Amino acid sequence: MLSNIGIPGLVLxxxxxxxxxxxxxxxxIGxxxxxxxxxxxxxxNDLVSGDKEEMGSPKEESNVLAHEKSESKIGS
Structure with a gap:
């Protein structure tokens, strides 16, 4: 949007x-x-970094759950 203004438009x-x-x-005002x-x-930036952290959490939780399931099968 602002790329179409140009120098004359900015001066105006x-x-x-x-x-x-x-x-x-x-x-x-400036x-x-x-x-x-x-x-x-x-x-x-805070919202974007918060989204990245939230997206990383389910993977970590699923890895922990998968690890716990595999340990429970081995122990049985």
């Missing part, structure tokens, strides 16, 4: 933002936008 957006918000508010993106990225 920045000029419109400068007119609407003024030069004093733009750094504050910081807020940056921190929002950082939090979003962190939350996304």
């Amino acid at each position: 957006i920045l000029v419109i933002a400068l007119i609407i918000f003024g030069p004093s508010k733009l750094p504050e 910081r807020a936008f940056g921190s929002t993106l950082k939090e979003f990225k962190k939350a996304t």
